[in-house]
Amino acid sequence: MNLVAELKKYFGFTSFKPGQEEVICSILSGRHTLAMLPTGTGKSLCYQLPGLMVQGHVLIISPLLSLMQDQVEQFKRFGEKRVVALNSFLTIDEKKMVLRNLRKYKFIFISPEMLQVPYIIQKLQELTLSLFVIDEAHCISQWGYDFRPDYSRLGEIRKRLGNPLTLALTATATRKVLNDIIYSLDLEDVTKIEYSVDRPNIALVVEEAAAGRQREERVLELVSQLQKPGIIYFSSKKTAEQMASLIADRGLCKVSAYHAGLDQASRTLIQQQFLYNQLDVICATSAFGMGINKENIRFIIHYHMPMQMESYLQEIGRAGRDGLQSIAFLLYSSGDELLPIQLAESELPSEQQVAWLFHKLEENQMFITDKGIVEQHLRDIGGFSEIQWRIVEQFFKNERHGPNFNKLQEAILTYVKERMRVKKNHIARMKNWIESTCCRREYILQYFEETLSRKISPCCDCCGIELESFQSFAKKHDTLIESTWQEYLSEILINESQNYEK
DNA sequence: CGGTAGCAAGCTACCTTGCTACCGGTGCTGTAGT
Numbered sequence: 001m002n003l004v005a006e007l008k009k010y011f012g013f014t015s016f017k018p019g020q021e022e023v024i025c026s027i028l029s030g031r032h033t034l035a036m037l038p039t040g041t042g043k044s045l046c047y048q049l050p051g052l053m054v055q056g057h058v059l060i061i062s063p064l065l066s067l068m069q070d071q072v073e074q075f076k077r078f079g080e081k082r083v084v085a086l087n088s089f090l091t092i093d094e095k096k097m098v099l100r101n102l103r104k105y106k107f108i109f110i111s112p113e114m115l116q117v118p119y120i121i122q123k124l125q126e127l128t129l130s131l132f133v134i135d136e137a138h139c140i141s142q143w144g145y146d147f148r149p150d151y152s153r154l155g156e157i158r159k160r161l162g163n164p165l166t167l168a169l170t171a172t173a174t175r176k177v178l179n180d181i182i183y184s185l186d187l188e189d190v191t192k193i194e195y196s197v198d199r200p201n202i203a204l205v206v207e208e209a210a211a212g213r214q215r216e217e218r219v220l221e222l223v224s225q226l227q228k229p230g231i232i233y234f235s236s237k238k239t240a241e242q243m244a245s246l247i248a249d250r251g252l253c254k255v256s257a258y259h260a261g262l263d264q265a266s267r268t269l270i271q272q273q274f275l276y277n278q279l280d281v282i283c284a285t286s287a288f289g290m291g292i293n294k295e296n297i298r299f300i301i302h303y304h305m306p307m308q309m310e311s312y313l314q315e316i317g318r319a320g321r322d323g324l325q326s327i328a329f330l331l332y333s334s335g336d337e338l339l340p341i342q343l344a345e346s347e348l349p350s351e352q353q354v355a356w357l358f359h360k361l362e363e364n365q366m367f368i369t370d371k372g373i374v375e376q377h378l379r380d381i382g383g384f385s386e387i388q389w390r391i392v393e394q395f396f397k398n399e400r401h402g403p404n405f406n407k408l409q410e411a412i413l414t415y416v417k418e419r420m421r422v423k424k425n426h427i428a429r430m431k432n433w434i435e436s437t438c439c440r441r442e443y444i445l446q447y448f449e450e451t452l453s454r455k456i457s458p459c460c461d462c463c464g465i466e467l468e469s470f471q472s473f474a475k476k477h478d479t480l481i482e483s484t485w486q487e488y489l490s491e492i493l494i495n496e497s498q499n500y501e502k
Numbered sequence: 503c504g505g506t507a508g509c510a511a512g513c514t515a516c517c518t519t520g521c522t523a524c525c526g527g528t529g530c531t532g533t534a535g536t
Binding site: 063064065087088092095096099100111112113114116117118119120142143147148150211212234235236237238239259260285286287290304307311335338339340341342343346347 | 503504505506525526527528529530531532534535536
């Protein structure tokens, strides 16, 4: 079979990007496939093309509503109309209509949460699924344990849908995460297609900067000097807002903050503005980035340290998709790990909370409803967050023969302890990387159980790096006052030719 | 947990120190008969 001809026929492209063909061949030969392809290699094509080539429906599990909408639009641009996102953006009437005519849709996008709705499952069971796709599959491991538990139930859903041929796609996963995905989906005989997580055109820099004023000043300096566009990541919405204001006040560039506290309309607007170069810099929390396909991002700055290496790589991986030289800065000072630790702790119920809850329950058995679930109002008095409560609730739901409080409490505490150990371990490894003085790229690859095939330059601060080459033309111009007109002219020509390459 | 903002007191002329309170991310969602 000539895959390139098929590619040309459906999409008009004349060649595949690295990994695509391999994944598609694996799928077409009927093997469950787990693909780790570098960011920006067009992972969607890996299910789009085989989906079009074979009979039956393709179900794509996607983590974000906005991502689904984008993908649907992308399909429609290619002229494929048999595509739908089955989510809460649909009105009740629309949803009824879609479900009634589900057969008409070749590609169905859906969230893991929606897959928990019995009626939806029932409708999906009536279809012949040719492919079950999990986009951003690392979410299973990263979110499935607490934040979005429905991610950890996809394996069960897969079975109920008749064990369809499965494709899991991700860009950043350790061996452990890959195994976690396979285990969670309960896949047997998986073909793993793994490409390197390394992005050689992104230079890595970690810099000491005391939290507060000093770090702010450094960010302002970087923003004024570095080639834009860029993203600055924060672990706090407020700090992101403040930094955005500061940059705007100094008139450094067009900037906006982006976080989950904004309404959907603003979020979409900001994303679009950034995409179309109406904004140079985004001060964002981790809410920003998934599904951002902007080619020319030149820098990523981390104002706060991420909670794990995988997140860090995902975030810096948004730079330099055009293949041109880009840079990632992480600003750090000792003690920074306390914020991620605090965030990690806040997503698990504390020992005190659990003890309090069971004390209440022993006091009064009526707090358990006839469905075997704990009364909601205990959640509020106990100060449980939505996520914390869900974890507790899950343990009660799984207890089929009436709860044994002692056993349950112990089970919950053991679980929480283990999860916290894992999270703290992630943070510790991140901190080790930051404090390491060995080549940062080599360390990252080691973490992902790869080896560095060749030395690159520029590489990282530990290998030595000339920051000047990352400065924008305007800045260079300022500092080149004393240079000759020949040098000045060559600057212009180099910059122009770089522009043409884009 | 530890940084920081806000305020008041202390000390000296506008600047320093000390106390308290507060904060810190990610997203989906039918508890229905088509």
